[in-house]
Amino acid sequence: MSYDPNQRPAYGQQPYGQPPVVPSQPTSPYVPQGYGQPAYPVQAHPPKKRKWPWIVLGIFVIGALGCVGLFTLVLGGTAKVAGDLDDNQKGKNAAAGVMNKPITDGKFQFTVTGMKCGVPTVGGEIGQKAQGQFCLIDVSIKNVGTAAEVFTDLSQAVYDAEGNQYSADSGASVYANADYQTFLTEINPGNTVKGKLVFDLPAGTKPASILLHESTFTEGVKIPLK
Template structure:
């Protein structure tokens, strides 16, 4: 019998397989996209590792940390509140008790614009105007201390200082400002007399335990 040349040779049967029965062709199925998925997952894992390392390395520096408010906007970390500077206490003034060395002082009144003090032979005319600073001086030390007006200063708004007029004050009754010795626990009332220019803008008086003490300032404004 003549065989058609176009007809392929019959497949030889597999041992144990009946003659004429053929295996179905082997189909190799290749899943598409597995390579891409693995690449994406691998990249995400590397990215997460880098983020964790960055957080660990930068966690100690609070200035580099930013927050996200959930809307995608970056919010800055809250800055610590700084306390407001407290207001300075006003300087002591009339009626306040201040201390310097062994003396405690309380200025009670200020008289300005006097052209003359005293009467008759004790009268003194001011070069400008007389200013009288009335005060109480108390010895808070353990031994007698001498109070003298020459250690006290009057201060104007320009920062200039003026000495007391001791020559006029010693002739005035109850001045108690020239070399007055005060025993411990005792106090005296008197005044300081200053001869200053007219229309002087007075700011304060500087009171001293002695000519060498640091002094304390009392506002007269």
């Protein structure tokens, strides 16, 4: 069979003298080994809870409870001290004494030796006039302690028959004790001073007893005035 170079091959046929073309197969993209496994979604871990706010809160609560306990303790102690002082000033804890016989409270030993009422003024013309009447109580005070102590009339009082309490008149006491230069001053250990405690009472009222203290912190002694 002769070959005519000018003859065209029929449609669908390969040109003469050329090898048949094998259609290429579709290829899948290259997947490296280890990456062919199906991917699973990574599970997110919940955020760690912070512990420090609870620690701070616990410290705060403990501190608050401690403060409350301390405040209660201090308040209770303060209330007790105040109650004791009030009882002392009212003579609820006072020891009983009698006139002209020594009795001790704290570092002072007291002896009540006399009383005079119905005095209108003390200190003369330049002195002090009573609102009602002055009652003057004669007292001797001995320091039985080991250090110097000052006696004042601030913690001293008298009571009438009805239980009314009358405080000492400090201004009138200054005038009434002009002749007792050592009274209401510092008393050394072993020394004794004498003086007059002055009380301004309603006219006609007579003191039934006197309450004497070394200080507001002592229980005091109560002596009937007869």
